[in-house]
Amino acid sequence: MPHATLFAGPEGTGTFQLALACARYMNCEARTEDDACGTCNKCGKYNTWQHADTFFSYPVIRVNDDTNSSDFIEQWREMVKADAYFTLDQWKQRITDTKQIQIFVSEVPVITKNLSLKAYEGGPKVQIMWMLEMMNEKAANKILKILEEPPSDSFFMMTAQSADSILPTILSRVQLVKVPALSDEQIAEALQDRHGCDAKRAMDIAYLADGDYAKAVQIYGSTDDQTAFLAQFKNWMRACYKKDGKAIGDLSAIVSKYSRDAQRQLYDYALHFTRQCIVFNYGQLELARFTDEEQKFAENFAPFIHHNNVVAISELFNAASQDVGRNVNARIVFVDLSLKLHRQLHRKH
Secondary structure, three states: OOOEEEEEOOOOOOHHHHHHHHHHHHHOOOOOOOOOOOOOHHHHHHHOOOOOOEEEEOOEOOOOOOOOHHHHHHHHHHHHHHOOOOOHHHHHHHHOOOOOOEEOOOHHHHHHHHHHOOOOOOOOEEEEEOOHHHEOHHHHHHOHHHHHOOOOOEEEEEEEOOHHHOOHHHHOOOEEEEOOOOOHHHHHHHHHHHHOOOHHHHHHHHHHHOOOHHHHHHHHHOOOOHHHHHHHHHHHHHHHHHOOHHHHHHHHHHHHOOOHHHHHHHHHHHHHHHHHHHHHHOOOOOOOOOOHHHHHHHHHHHHHOOOOOHHHHHHHHHHHHHHHHOOOOHHHHHHHHHHHHHHHHOOOO
8 A cells, every 4th residue: 555545536426435445454354355354353443433543634623723633533433423425514514503624733743643653453553534625734734744754554545525626745745546426326226225215216316416425315314305306496496587576485484494404405406407407408318317307397497597597507506505504594595596596597598
């Protein structure tokens, strides 16, 4: 293994799981050519997130000048035990409502100390760093030395959503492994095997998730399934087009009662549908990720999405999702978005 590896791939593609699997494999007492055994004493400690020589760094909120990941280790263990496929938003919501999160410079001395200690388990020491792009510039510059020359038998396993967001000085010191988005078939199969989801619904969710297994799990666990989203989306777009104030007001009252996760899922669904409309408009029907019911609506709605408004509409849905994440008033977000969508839907080709 190289002394430092960066797994870079879109959210929900398993970069964190790959980093963890490598750490487990390196420490397994009975590994095969293909994988760790999963049953030895050390594998058992990985199953409970208690392996003494594997350390985790992740973005947190600043409490004081010495804040580091260990201050949030209990929340971290609860998060990963529930499901190791989780999103940055889910982690942020677990530890804060409003504050920004980062990997701070105070993290680096802790990493240096941990990797300098004698291995408690007698095997390699592994530092797993999740969401490396969330490391602030001071921390990124300070970690360069130990990253280039880690202590003997010590390894870095890092993850990021994109290598483009990582400082070149760090990239030059790591082995980059690009992780592609998961296929619809892989996501659907996992939903069936792990959650008992029926085949048709699993594939419908996979279309929505667009390569992101974490998002697929969120959609599966939501009380609002894809059919409900479609029905609401239809009513919403009709109200926006007509600038029906009463209908928009009624819908905003309904949406404001959703959890923040459900609100963001609705806006993500709207963004997904908008993007697929462009594919549909350009005649690439086999590439459009529509269910049969969605395609029926798209035949009438897609002409209103075109090259003059698709970027603006996409940005509006993205901005609304971000506003919800920042705890902005849900009704204000929805009504403001709806009025702006009215103008965009009436833009000429």
